Amino acid sequence: MKQKYNIKKPIGILGIGSFGTVLANIIAEKYPVIMYARKQTTVDNINIQKSHRGIVIHDNISATTDIQVIANQCDIIFPVVPSYAFRSVIREITPYLTSNHILIHGTKGFDVKLDYTSQSIPIYPKDIYTMSEVIVEETPVYRVGCISGPNLAKEIAQKQPAGTVLASKFHEVISIGTEVLENERFQVYGSTDIKGIELAGVFKNYIAIAAGASAALGYGENVKALLITKGISEMISIGKSLGVDPKSFLGLAGIGDLVATCSSPLSRNYSVGYRLTKGESLLDIVNSMTEAAEGINTVKVIKYLSETMHIQAPLVNIIYKIMYENYSLEKGIKLLMRLNAGQDVNFY
Amino acid sequence: MQEKLITPYDYVQSDINQWGISRLDREKEQFIDEIVVRVIDKSRIDYPSTKLLFEELASTLYQERIRVTTSRWKSDADDEKDFWNNIKGQIIKFQKAQSWEDTDRKTLETILKKILYRYSYEMVANFNPRIFQLAQKFLPRILFLFLNSKFTSPFKFFYNNFSQFYKKFIITGEFDLIRNLSQKGTLVIVPTHFSNTDSPVVGWALNSLGLEAVTYGAGINLVGTQPLSFMLNNLGAYKLDRRRKNNFYLELLKTYSQMAIEKDTPSLFFPGGTRSRSGALEHKLKLGLLSTAIEAQQENFIHNRKKIFVVPLVINYQYNVESSSLVNQHLKELGKEKYVADNFEYSTTYKIIRFFKHLFNANTEIVISFGKPLDVVGNIVNENGESLTPQGNTFDIKGYFEFENKIVRDEQRNFEYTKILGDKIVKSYFRYNTVMSAPLVAFVYFQLLQKRHKHLSLFEIMLLPREDRIIGKEKAILAINNVKEELLRLYNENQILLSDVVKNESSESILKNGIECISLFNSKNVVYLDSDKNLNSQDVRLAYFYHNRLKGYQLEAKI
Numbered sequence: 026m027k028q029k030y031n032i033k034k035p036i037g038i039l040g041i042g043s044f045g046t047v048l049a050n051i052i053a054e055k056y057p058v059i060m061y062a063r064k065q066t067t068v069d070n071i072n073i074q075k076s077h078r079g080i081v082i083h084d085n086i087s088a089t090t091d092i093q094v095i096a097n098q099c100d101i102i103f104p105v106v107p108s109y110a111f112r113s114v115i116r117e118i119t120p121y122l123t124s125n126h127i128l129i130h131g132t133k134g135f136d137v138k139l140d141y142t143s144q145s146i147p148i149y150p151k152d153i154y155t156m157s158e159v160i161v162e163e164t165p166v167y168r169v170g171c172i173s174g175p176n177l178a179k180e181i182a183q184k185q186p187a188g189t190v191l192a193s194k195f196h197e198v199i200s201i202g203t204e205v206l207e208n209e210r211f212q213v214y215g216s217t218d219i220k221g222i223e224l225a226g227v228f229k230n231y232i233a234i235a236a237g238a239s240a241a242l243g244y245g246e247n248v249k250a251l252l253i254t255k256g257i258s259e260m261i262s263i264g265k266s267l268g269v270d271p272k273s274f275l276g277l278a279g280i281g282d283l284v285a286t287c288s289s290p291l292s293r294n295y296s297v298g299y300r301l302t303k304g305e306s307l308l309d310i311v312n313s314m315t316e317a318a319e320g321i322n323t324v325k326v327i328k329y330l331s332e333t334m335h336i337q338a339p340l341v342n343i344i345y346k347i348m349y350e351n352y353s354l355e356k357g358i359k360l361l362m363r364l365n366a367g368q369d370v371n372f373y
Numbered sequence: 374m375q376e377k378l379i380t381p382y383d384y385v386q387s388d389i390n391q392w393g394i395s396r397l398d399r400e401k402e403q404f405i406d407e408i409v410v411r412v413i414d415k416s417r418i419d420y421p422s423t424k425l426l427f428e429e430l431a432s433t434l435y436q437e438r439i440r441v442t443t444s445r446w447k448s449d450a451d452d453e454k455d456f457w458n459n460i461k462g463q464i465i466k467f468q469k470a471q472s473w474e475d476t477d478r479k480t481l482e483t484i485l486k487k488i489l490y491r492y493s494y495e496m497v498a499n500f501n502p503r504i505f506q507l508a509q510k511f512l513p514r515i516l517f518l519f520l521n522s523k524f525t526s527p528f529k530f531f532y533n534n535f536s537q538f539y540k541k542f543i544i545t546g547e548f549d550l551i552r553n554l555s556q557k558g559t560l561v562i563v564p565t566h567f568s569n570t571d572s573p574v575v576g577w578a579l580n581s582l583g584l585e586a587v588t589y590g591a592g593i594n595l596v597g598t599q600p601l602s603f604m605l606n607n608l609g610a611y612k613l614d615r616r617r618k619n620n621f622y623l624e625l626l627k628t629y630s631q632m633a634i635e636k637d638t639p640s641l642f643f644p645g646g647t648r649s650r651s652g653a654l655e656h657k658l659k660l661g662l663l664s665t666a667i668e669a670q671q672e673n674f675i676h677n678r679k680k681i682f683v684v685p686l687v688i689n690y691q692y693n694v695e696s697s698s699l700v701n702q703h704l705k706e707l708g709k710e711k712y713v714a715d716n717f718e719y720s721t722t723y724k725i726i727r728f729f730k731h732l733f734n735a736n737t738e739i740v741i742s743f744g745k746p747l748d749v750v751g752n753i754v755n756e757n758g759e760s761l762t763p764q765g766n767t768f769d770i771k772g773y774f775e776f777e778n779k780i781v782r783d784e785q786r787n788f789e790y791t792k793i794l795g796d797k798i799v800k801s802y803f804r805y806n807t808v809m810s811a812p813l814v815a816f817v818y819f820q821l822l823q824k825r826h827k828h829l830s831l832f833e834i835m836l837l838p839r840e841d842r843i844i845g846k847e848k849a850i851l852a853i854n855n856v857k858e859e860l861l862r863l864y865n866e867n868q869i870l871l872s873d874v875v876k877n878e879s880s881e882s883i884l885k886n887g888i889e890c891i892s893l894f895n896s897k898n899v900v901y902l903d904s905d906k907n908l909n910s911q912d913v914r915l916a917y918f919y920h921n922r923l924k925g926y927q928l929e930a931k932i
Binding site for chain 1: 750752762763764769771772776777778781785786790
């Protein structure tokens with residue numbers, strides 16, 4: 026028996042990136058939305074100019090610089106902030122959160138409490154937090170969910186159809202979240218394997234970097250297909266070490282998202298790989314981007330994790346070399362070809 | 374802060390007739406009626422069509438008829454067979470029904486009701502205040518007098534009673550907080566489970582704190598057959614038949630437990646389910662009965678009734694009456710064909726008496742530690758019973774059951790909360806576990822043995838000949854030193870508790886005390902010093918069993 030939820034309160038969005046903005050637009054077709062922004066100018070853009078990041082803002086959306094307003098007025102809140110800022114934003118809102126709240130995030134990244142950016146260190150599964158784990162650790166909120174899938178913001182902004190996965194251990198959160206998000210152009214699939222869905226969204230980022238690099242070299246579909254398929258296989262073996270069921274990697278948030286990001290110049294991670302191969306430095310690329318490419322940090326975390334846990338992960342090693350050791354993809358692919366390929370499907 | 378009990382408290386509620394369990398006993402009939410109504414209501418959700426209801430009834434009948442013929446117990450009622458034959462007669466006519474009438478559902482529900490009433494009357498707890506008072510007054514004294522050879526005169530005991538007693542029977546915890554909460558809400562006690570002696574030990578501990586008697590599930594075979602069954606049957610135990618696994622019975626059992634809590638009857642479950650076979654602290658709990666605390670809290674919120682507080686309890690012994698049979702079962706399950714079981718050691722009333730005799734006569738004790746009380750989703754609560762967030766702010770947990778300020782009943786959601794609660798209880802077990810000398814010595818001995826035979830599997834180690842089981846005494850003392858250093862660190866960071874011997878004495882004395890205590894009950898020396906003053910074991914399985922108690926703290930790295 027499916028429970029029907031009558032949603033009366035507005036929906037909160039934390040984060041004013043392009044995905045947060047298109048998400049707000051989707052929801053605003055059915056419910057009033059309040060967005061939180063740190064800067065008054067952004068709030069003015071949303072409230073007065075009704076335009077942000079080149080996206081027209083729905084009339085049902087308002088913005089505020091006061092995070093308490095979001096917590097007080099909204100029971101359902103979508104945090105959509107880059108992973109490096111995720112914990113601090115959650116800490117900002119925590120004093121106002123209670124047991125009533127439901128948080129559904131849309132961030133495809135990790136939170137690692139160790140300093141891994143300046144040096145190579147051992148990373149164990151216990152050091153890695155997914156965004157939902159950050160929420161549960163920092164707040165009194167238990168009802169947590171995430172959305173993940175092939176959802177390129179620019180395509181959704183153009184009102185093209187798309188599907189996504191809403192994952193939560195709680196059927197209640199899936200039902201409520203679906204009620205909030207679903208419309209005739211946006212389809213929502215449910216999953217109770219939240220960690221699997223979160224990891225699928227994180228892992229695909231570094232494979233997208235490789236796909237971008239491959240496109241820059243003029244490689245065609247054969248290499249891309251090789252990267253996608255072997256990428257999935259690598260994602261599964263790393264995922265297993267973090268205790269998730271590989272099933273979720275085979276769905277919309279896994280293969281689906283991988284196919285989309287590995288094919289699209291619209292993807293940030295893809296363009297990182299592309300521009301690197303075209304000769305730009307990583308620093309220049311990062312500085313020129315207006316929004317974070319999550320894959321850049323993911324590569325380091327996964328490389329150190331796979332080394333610590335003795336997992337074979339040739340792709341992540343090659344991408345790491347391309348990003349930080351001036352390796353060319355050509356050389357990387359050669360390395361990949363020299364490896365003992367072994368069994369094709371070996372993850373079951 | 375954990376404090377030690379020195380003298381027993383007076384009862385928080387001095388009128389025994391006002392206790393939840395007394396009330397439940399007085400209103401037994403009404404209580405059963407309410408349970409049956411609720412289970413029938415639930416069956417309308419679980420089996421919406423008449424056909425489904427019929428199929429479930431038929432399956433219940435099928436299982437019960439098999440049980441009646443293949444597994445009979447002394448505790449079974451004489452008319453069991455007749456009852457189920459009668460039910461069969463009533464159900465059989467529906468066998469070939471193609472279409473179902475409304476009246477059919479009613480008839481089937483009447484049959485279900487009959488079954489439920491039979492189950493309920495068999496299950497329901499009895500509580501006789503007089504028998505309780507009698508047991509509470511005399512049983513420990515009689516035991517004490519008979520078993521304690523140091524007390525030669527009965528008069529001496531009556532004048533000098535409790536201070537001696539609580540040196541052997543160490544209770545620690547935040548007593549005022551727990552007593553306070555018992556007035557503000559309903560307590561659900563969740564102890565670790567290692568031994569058949571746990572039930573009387575917990576009962577006595579709660580009584581010492583002046584708390585009301587609790588209701589708890591006991592195997593019907595135990596209540597029906599043991600010499601003390603008459604007492605058990607009148608002290609608030611509800612009776613479980615673990616042969617019955619049909620859905621109606623399980624639903625009835627959960628409803629029973631839930632409604633007892635709703636009616637403000639303090640309850641007790643062993644969330645590990647059965648005794649820990651491996652000797653390790655429970656790390657995976659059975660969530661079925663635990664979930665009834667959460668469902669009860671949801672109903673209490675709807676009807677503005679009391680808050681429920683979950684109190685974890687860790688019981689530590691230096692020796693375990695049933696260790697041999699427990700570890701045998703554990704190893705059999707773990708090793709399958711790799712493990713050849715040795716002879717079993719069965720637990721009897723005689724052994725329980727011997728257990729207490731050792732407790733009072735040897736240099737050993739029982740430590741019972743109450744953990745911090747939790748709300749039903751595992752948050753710590755303050756002295757007013759308010760829940761605290763991880764950051765230490767008070768908040769209302771009612772919201773967890775609500776959507777937009779209205780309570781929504783949702784079993785799946787509540788089951789997820791049960792998992793969260795289970796995890797918090799496990800954490801509490803590790804936090805309030807008390808390290809005693811015997812398990813520490815077993816831990817060090819077994820770890821050193823494993824290190825010495827790195828290439829051997831667990832099961833091969835069990836079969837080592839005597840000369841290969843030797844561990845040098847100096848080596849053992851050094852290892853105790855190292856482990857103790859780590860334990861003190863954990864203790865100072867509030868991650869574990871230590872017994873006085875472990876905390877204050879030298880490694881040599883810990884070794885001596887541990888060796889003395891660990892073999893008290895077992896016919897073989899679990900760990901002993903041989904003629905060359907080396908450590909050895911006559912039964913490595915038992916050393917392994919006691920050693921497991923300290924697993925999960927990463928102490929292995931210190932050896």
